[in-house]
Amino acid sequence: MTTSVNNNSGGDQPQGSGNAQLARRRFLQKLGLMGAVAASYTLLEVQAKTAASSDKRWGLFIDTSKCSSGCDACVRGCNEEHGIDAGKDEHTRAQWIRKIDLTDNLTGAESSVPVMCQHCDSAPCVDVCPTGASFKRADGVVLVNKHTCIGCRYCMMACPYKARSFIHENLTDQKPSAPRGKGTVESCTLCVHRIDSDQNQQPACAVSCTDEAHSAIVFGDLNDPDSDISKKLKTVGGSQIRADLSLNTGVRYHGL
Amino acid sequence: MISGAGYFQPLKSAGNYLLWMALLALLVLAGGYCAYTMEHEGHHITGMNNSIVWGLPHVFAISLILAASGALNGATLSSVFGNKTYSPYARLSVVLSICLLIGGLIVLVLDLGRPDRLAVALTTYNFKSIFSWNIFLYTGFIAVGVLYLATMLEKSLQRFTQTMGVVALIWRIVLTTGTGSIFGFLVGRSALDSAILAPLFIALSLVMGSAVLALVMTWAGRWQSQTVSARTQHSFVRLLLWCVLAVLYFSIVHHLTNLYVAEHQSDEHNVLKGAFAVLFWFSHLALLGIVAALAFALKQGEGYLSTMKWHAVCAVSLIACTMILYAVIIGSQSTPQLLFPDKTITASTFGDGGIGPYLPSVWEWGLGIGGTALSLLLFGVVLRVLPITSTTQS
Numbered sequence: 001m002t003t004s005v006n007n008n009s010g011g012d013q014p015q016g017s018g019n020a021q022l023a024r025r026r027f028l029q030k031l032g033l034m035g036a037v038a039a040s041y042t043l044l045e046v047q048a049k050t051a052a053s054s055d056k057r058w059g060l061f062i063d064t065s066k067c068s069s070g071c072d073a074c075v076r077g078c079n080e081e082h083g084i085d086a087g088k089d090e091h092t093r094a095q096w097i098r099k100i101d102l103t104d105n106l107t108g109a110e111s112s113v114p115v116m117c118q119h120c121d122s123a124p125c126v127d128v129c130p131t132g133a134s135f136k137r138a139d140g141v142v143l144v145n146k147h148t149c150i151g152c153r154y155c156m157m158a159c160p161y162k163a164r165s166f167i168h169e170n171l172t173d174q175k176p177s178a179p180r181g182k183g184t185v186e187s188c189t190l191c192v193h194r195i196d197s198d199q200n201q202q203p204a205c206a207v208s209c210t211d212e213a214h215s216a217i218v219f220g221d222l223n224d225p226d227s228d229i230s231k232k233l234k235t236v237g238g239s240q241i242r243a244d245l246s247l248n249t250g251v252r253y254h255g256l
Numbered sequence: 257m258i259s260g261a262g263y264f265q266p267l268k269s270a271g272n273y274l275l276w277m278a279l280l281a282l283l284v285l286a287g288g289y290c291a292y293t294m295e296h297e298g299h300h301i302t303g304m305n306n307s308i309v310w311g312l313p314h315v316f317a318i319s320l321i322l323a324a325s326g327a328l329n330g331a332t333l334s335s336v337f338g339n340k341t342y343s344p345y346a347r348l349s350v351v352l353s354i355c356l357l358i359g360g361l362i363v364l365v366l367d368l369g370r371p372d373r374l375a376v377a378l379t380t381y382n383f384k385s386i387f388s389w390n391i392f393l394y395t396g397f398i399a400v401g402v403l404y405l406a407t408m409l410e411k412s413l414q415r416f417t418q419t420m421g422v423v424a425l426i427w428r429i430v431l432t433t434g435t436g437s438i439f440g441f442l443v444g445r446s447a448l449d450s451a452i453l454a455p456l457f458i459a460l461s462l463v464m465g466s467a468v469l470a471l472v473m474t475w476a477g478r479w480q481s482q483t484v485s486a487r488t489q490h491s492f493v494r495l496l497l498w499c500v501l502a503v504l505y506f507s508i509v510h511h512l513t514n515l516y517v518a519e520h521q522s523d524e525h526n527v528l529k530g531a532f533a534v535l536f537w538f539s540h541l542a543l544l545g546i547v548a549a550l551a552f553a554l555k556q557g558e559g560y561l562s563t564m565k566w567h568a569v570c571a572v573s574l575i576a577c578t579m580i581l582y583a584v585i586i587g588s589q590s591t592p593q594l595l596f597p598d599k600t601i602t603a604s605t606f607g608d609g610g611i612g613p614y615l616p617s618v619w620e621w622g623l624g625i626g627g628t629a630l631s632l633l634l635f636g637v638v639l640r641v642l643p644i645t646s647t648t649q650s
Contacts, residue, residue: 100601102602183298
């Protein structure tokens with residue numbers, strides 16, 4: 001929050017040196033009072049929002065058996081939600097989520113999977129970020145602080161999932177809920193603005209997938225044994241991409 | 257004290273000094289314009305993309321930083337190991353080292369997406385990040401270098417020269433280890449995920465630094481109407497030979513061990529037979545050629561090489577090491593990241609499974625060359641201001 005101070009003393013400037021001192025003292029008192037009010041307001045504003053809690057661990061369950069090769073509803077949903085222009089060069093434009101088609105080397109079985117930030121518990125991007133701009137919330141959501149990201153791209157080098165994008169050019173028509181900026185790095189936020197909202201909305205990719213009648217993406221609290229995602233994982237199981245790296249990802253796949 | 261106080265002086269006006277300085281200043285200006293354009297337009301005008309995130313500016317920056325560490329060889333050999341041959345070049349060695357580091361850091365900073373946030377990088381730290389530690393190592397190296405130089409310049413401080421030499425030696429080994437570790441601990445990139453990159457970077461720094469120092473010694477010597485003595489050159493030939501052998505050793509071990517591990521097969525294929533094969537083989541064969549030439553010179557002519565041959569040896573060493581760095585930095589990024597080890601990627605909107613495309617743009621060349629020119633320009637200015645060039649031969 002920014003504070004502005006009105007330096008106008010009101011046009012009743014005293015003429016004598018004693019009066020001048022008194023006026024200056026009053027002015028400083030007013031200034032201090034205004035500062036205190038501003039600081040209190042700032043604190044109140046921060047406190048008004050619910051902090052992320054480690055009681056929850058947000059995650060995604062992706063059932064690849066329900067995900068079809070030609071469908072990119074989740075990608076479109078994400079792009080629309082965050083104002084990402086999908087029409088630009090695929091190598092320089094932001095790709096918070098992408099579809100990858102796979103063939104098993106042994107069986108020849110084909111599958112199609114959406115890949116996004118895996119919201120790792122031991123996130124390499126968080127470890128390497130020199131300014132701490134890459135950070136993990138208590139509820140497991142990995143984010144980038146756009147105010148302290150210097151655009152060094154070390155997190156992109158460190159990410160095993162190629163899930164981060166550097167913004168290569170000026171952006172226009174940004175969404176208020178998804179502030180972005182040229183010269184900084186970004187990735188899937190797990191639609192943090194939606195899950196933090198009072199309505200407890202689902203991430204856009206999960207909603208789009210359900211709207212398309214696939215329901216391949218399930219969002220929920222991995223710490224809650226009664227959540228849909230926990231039940232799914234318990235009944236059908238789920239694996240991690242590059243489980244060998246022991247990053248304990250928040251995104252789990254069934255059928256990989 | 258190794259270097260006597262009486263025989264150092266600032267560079268006197270030399271015929272083509274101003275011409276060189278003007279040329280370097282022009283290159284610096286051009287580099288500044290390139291950096292401004294990249295910052296203003298965004299990195300889409302460069303060859304970099306979301307697959308190759310560190311491009312040619314990083315190759316220049318890392319080369320300059322490694323050369324900075326290695327250029328201290330002259331001072332280290334003089335004040336730490338007592339090799340009097342290098343005493344006349346000790347001050348020059350420290351100044352060159354600082355100037356190269358400044359040039360490298362400027363390139364690194366100007367290649368950031370938000371170079372205007374340098375203050376954030378200098379005030380907000382994540383101590384789990386090697387990058388953060390390197391910020392301290394780089395700025396600390398400049399401070400150590402300045403103090404080291406002060407002990408050489410100021411008579412009353414000369415009793416501390418050896419101590420500062422030891423501090424600077426330790427500091428530069430840690431610095432180069434830190435620089436190598438930036439690349440050596442990236443679990444997501446199998447082509448880089450190897451601790452041997454740190455000693456490889458140290459060996460590269462020794463070659464690059466020695467080569468730059470040798471070239472600059474001749475350059476500065478010419479302006480003083482002096483030549484590098486046969487004894488100094490002989491010592492340099494031996495030094496360069498061992499350093500080049502160290503580079504070849506670490507590089508060969510790195511690639512042989514990678515070939516043994518199935519997980520690294522595609523990385524090695526890309527480097528040894530694929531898109532970066534020409535760079536890899538040319539650089540390594542060139543270094544082998546350098547080894548042969550230096551060994552032959554030591555055996556036949558006690559290390560004597562004509563000035564032209566000596567310059568060629570140094571220049572080829574520099575170019576070969578820079579090519580190795582290019583293959584390490586860019587080659588490792590162009591290799592597809594292994595997301596699904598047991599599967600073949602048949603389609604992706606982000607080039608998964610394919611070689612990452614990269615062609616350096618004129619802006620990147622401009623920034624890199626501008627940073628290198630800045631190092632040399634700074635060095636040239638200090639040469640005129642401080643008594644760092646020796647008026648007597650070793």
